[in-house]
Amino acid sequence: MDARIYKPRKSAMQSGRGKTHEWVLEFRSGAERSADPVMGWTSINDTTGQVRLHFETREQAIDYAKREKLTFTVDEPREPKRLVKSYSENFSAYRKQPWTH
Numbered sequence: 016m017d018a019r020i021y022k023p024r025k026s027a028m029q030s031g032r033g034k035t036h037e038w039v040l041e042f043r044s045g046a047e048r049s050a051d052p053v054m055g056w057t058s059i060n061d062t063t064g065q066v067r068l069h070f071e072t073r074e075q076a077i078d079y080a081k082r083e084k085l086t087f088t089v090d091e092p093r094e095p096k097r098l099v100k101s102y103s104e105n106f107s108a109y110r111k112q113p114w115t116h
Contacts, residue, residue, distance in 0.1 A: 016063065017043040020076045021090040038076045040068040040087070 019041050025032050044064030048057050070076040073089065080087040104110070 016085055017045075018080055018085045018087040019043055019090065020073065020080065020087055022073075022092040024092075038070045038073050040070065040076045040080060042066055 020038060021041070022038050023035055025035050042063040044059070044061045046059050046061035046064070048059050050057055068076070068079070070079065077087070077089065
């Protein structure tokens, strides 16, 4: 069974970094989805795609995958660059673009 280990990014709906400190092991499911002929609901026979395991460290997630004999890939997190700006830079004499008003 194939798994993916990654550190989730922050949600676009919030400015905080909550729920981004844990590592997640998520199973990749290759099963096909099918539509129920009566109700029209979509169903799948393999429910491992719904399972998410959370770990405190990357090494714990890798150890678990090795212990369970899973093939896995590790996606390293990319830290965003911090742009340090201050309000006073808007009024700087060395501003790259001149004021338009």
